Amino acid sequence: MKSLFEVRNLNKKFGGLVVTNDVSISMAPGDRLALIGPNGAGKTTFINLVTGNLQPDSGDVTLGGENVTRLGPASRVHRGLVRSFQVTRLFQDMTPEEHVALAVLQREGHSGRMFGHYSGRAEVMDEVSAILDRLGLFDLRHLKVREIAYGQQRLLEIAMAMALKPRVLLLDEPAAGVPQSETARIEAALASLPADLAILMIDHDMDLVFRFAKRVVVLAAGTVIFDGLPKDVTQNARVREAYLGSYADAGSAA
Ligand SMILES: Nc1ncnc2c1ncn2[C@@H]1O[C@H](COP(=O)(O)OP(=O)(O)O)[C@@H](O)[C@H]1O
Ligand SMILES: [Mg+2]
Secondary structure: OOOOEEEEEEEEEEOOEEEEEEEEEEEOOOOEEEEEOOOOOOHHHHHHHHHOOOOOOEEEEEEOOEEOOOOOHHHHHHOOEEEEOOOOOOOOOOOHHHHHHHHHHHHOOOOHHHOOOHHHOHHHHHHHHHHHHHOOOHHHOOOOHHHOOHHHHHHHHHHHHHHOOOOEEEEEOOOOOOOHHHHHHHHHHHHOOOOOOEEEEEOOOHHHHHHHOOEEEEEEOOEEEEEEOHHHHOOOHHHHHHHHHHHHHHOOOO
8 A cells, every 4th residue: 555644753742741752654545544542642733743833853754755844834735735623713704615715725826815806716616616515515605604503614624624635634623512413414524525535533532433434543642552443442452541441331432
């Protein structure tokens, strides 16, 4: 299997605290990887490091064979390494259509001044409509963000990430804060993403993780303690001790 995205021996300390301890993870096109672990394990920091939002102390990140470790976040996005955030960053008074159009224009390298003229460009509008449709947001495209459900706002973030044409998509808790009644929408949206896209998802909902993932990586105190098949993770002694004991025993994780 050819590796599309490769993280090798990544290390990061905050002061004296080791948050990323020699982490190596690789992904191939089409991967569906869940990154799990207790709060404070270093999951979000891992995403910040590989996307260039934080600089590692040591280690390498390669994308499509190119070393991107010293590139800034925008250059990595341009090459297809795209993330969503754990906390929603949307404009309450803008519509889903405007958000996705903004992301398409950003990808094309246009400045903010171009914004507002996008609706006259048929190819931009066609692409925006296709993305909104894929994520089940087309009928809401003209509402303001404040008027749509929180689960749909999280889907809009994924829509914006898709507008950047990712090859590797990193999702930081896409279902966080979403009521149980709306998680099925998130799951359906994830299932509808292109088969050759490599997706890494952080989430705490183990039922969602097990349905989504073909592979699971468990991080505890900055260290990878498991990298393997979902069916093997609950039986792994280190994982049970660090994290999953409560899930395996009681059927739900913290
Ligand atoms: N910018 C920062 N400065 C100092 N410590 C940080 C910073 N960001 C995160 N941390 C610490 O690093 C550890 C890992 O955090 P984080 O990556 O957010 O964990 P997770 O996403 O797995 O819950 C935590 O102990 C957190 O308090
Ligand atoms: Mg986090």
